[in-house]
Amino acid sequence: MALTAQMERYLQESHNDAKGIVKALCGIPAPSHHEEKRARWCEEWFKAAGGQKVYVDEALNAVCEHNVTDDNDVVVFMAHIDTVFPDTEPMPFVEKDGLFFSPGVTDDTGNLASLLIAERYILENRIQTTCGMVFVANSCEEGLGNLKGSRAIVARYGRRIREFVTVDGTRLERIVNGAVGSHRYRITVKTEGGHSFGAFGNRNAIACMASMISTLYSVKVPVDGESKTTYNVGVISGGTSVNTIAQDAEMLYEYRSTSRKCLLEMENMLEKVVEAYRATGIGVEVERIGDRPCTGEVDKAAHDALIEKARASIRRVLGKEAYLASSSTDANTPLSMGIPAICMGGAVGGKCHTREEWLDPESLLDGSRLLLDFMTNYFSVKG
Numbered sequence: 502m503a504l505t506a507q508m509e510r511y512l513q514e515s516h517n518d519a520k521g522i523v524k525a526l527c528g529i530p531a532p533s534h535h536e537e538k539r540a541r542w543c544e545e546w547f548k549a550a551g552g553q554k555v556y557v558d559e560a561l562n563a564v565c566e567h568n569v570t571d572d573n574d575v576v577v578f579m580a581h582i583d584t585v586f587p588d589t590e591p592m593p594f595v596e597k598d599g600l601f602f603s604p605g606v607t608d609d610t611g612n613l614a615s616l617l618i619a620e621r622y623i624l625e626n627r628i629q630t631t632c633g634m635v636f637v638a639n640s641c642e643e644g645l646g647n648l649k650g651s652r653a654i655v656a657r658y659g660r661r662i663r664e665f666v667t668v669d670g671t672r673l674e675r676i677v678n679g680a681v682g683s684h685r686y687r688i689t690v691k692t693e694g695g696h697s698f699g700a701f702g703n704r705n706a707i708a709c710m711a712s713m714i715s716t717l718y719s720v721k722v723p724v725d726g727e728s729k730t731t732y733n734v735g736v737i738s739g740g741t742s743v744n745t746i747a748q749d750a751e752m753l754y755e756y757r758s759t760s761r762k763c764l765l766e767m768e769n770m771l772e773k774v775v776e777a778y779r780a781t782g783i784g785v786e787v788e789r790i791g792d793r794p795c796t797g798e799v800d801k802a803a804h805d806a807l808i809e810k811a812r813a814s815i816r817r818v819l820g821k822e823a824y825l826a827s828s829s830t831d832a833n834t835p836l837s838m839g840i841p842a843i844c845m846g847g848a849v850g851g852k853c854h855t856r857e858e859w860l861d862p863e864s865l866l867d868g869s870r871l872l873l874d875f876m877t878n879y880f881s882v883k884g
Contacts, residue, residue, distance in 0.1 A: 607850025615847030615868030685791030694748030
């Protein structure tokens with residue numbers, strides 16, 4: 502179903518509201534696991550829009566249920582409120598040359614703004630739908646948030662979830678239809694260390710870790726059909742001083758894959774490398790700090806139907822053909838459990854996960870149009 506004239510008027514009139522949401526939320530720090538203030542802000546937004554059952558749950562998700570009964574099927578729409586940045590003080594926000602600049606301004610604040618505008622139309626007009634709708638401003642999508650927010654929603658509604666849509670990314674024509682899984686580790690190497698002159702010859706934890714990293718980087722990644730598998734050491738630390746043989750060193754290591762089989766092979770490879778270094782007499786401690794699942798056994802017909810609905814909305818609203826991609830998003834959680842799920846775009850921006858991140862605020866109009874057009878698939882009567 503296409504957007505009605507009433508919907509188009511609403512979206513045009515709400516464009517400045519979308520920009521205001523971005524500005525307001527960018528002023529509220531929200532590192533993963535510390536989204537309390539943004540969650541409360543979104544809770545008040547849902548209530549002001551006419552949400553009947555609105556709450557912040559134990560995972561710090563702001564949740565609004567619409568036409569949800571005790572046992573009906575539901576469709577979930579979410580966009581995350583956490584940022585990849587650790588800042589606990591407000592980050593700078595700058596408007597320049599028609600763009601908004603702020604860490605997290607697109608990922609995922611701009612996408613959330615477009616989603617909130619689309620959802621408000623449904624809530625204010627009390628649209629009747631063919632199933633329950635669960636609107637979520639969710640926590641812990643980034644980094645070591647480990648998808649805590651989406652996991653909590655899937656655990657709560659389980660197999661009642663008919664379809665699941667998360668809004669994220671920097672392009673409106675992209676549809677994420679596959680989950681990139683990952684395992685993340687904190688690996689610590691311990692040696693005897695000592696004085697750089699007096700104990701020369703003792704093993705240096707930094708040198709041992711450098712050797713281990715070199716070994717990990719020499720691995721040929723496994724292949725499973727058209728899968729893609731990657732690895733990365735993102736952080737290293739250790740040592741005491743320039744004249745100390747380091748007793749300990751630490752790294753953060755991850756591998757990712759679109760294939761469950763390849764994730765398991767990478768896990769087995771890491772275990773063998775660790776055991777080989779332990780066998781030389783050094784101490785190696787391994788702690789898994791992140792685990793994001795790959796796509797599971799999803800009904801192909803049901804998943805394809807969901808993807809086609811998104812494609813059709815992109816054609817109608819943008820006049821473009823969508824492209825498909827695999828990524829690590831909140832959709833990983835439902836996809837791993839066999840629930841049809843996708844990630845759509847609600848904003849256009851760039852330089853995500855950097856301090857120079859930007860958002861095109863004019864894209865919020867098309868973003869909210871796209872999302873509301875998609876949501877009309879669940880209307881029982883045109884609103």
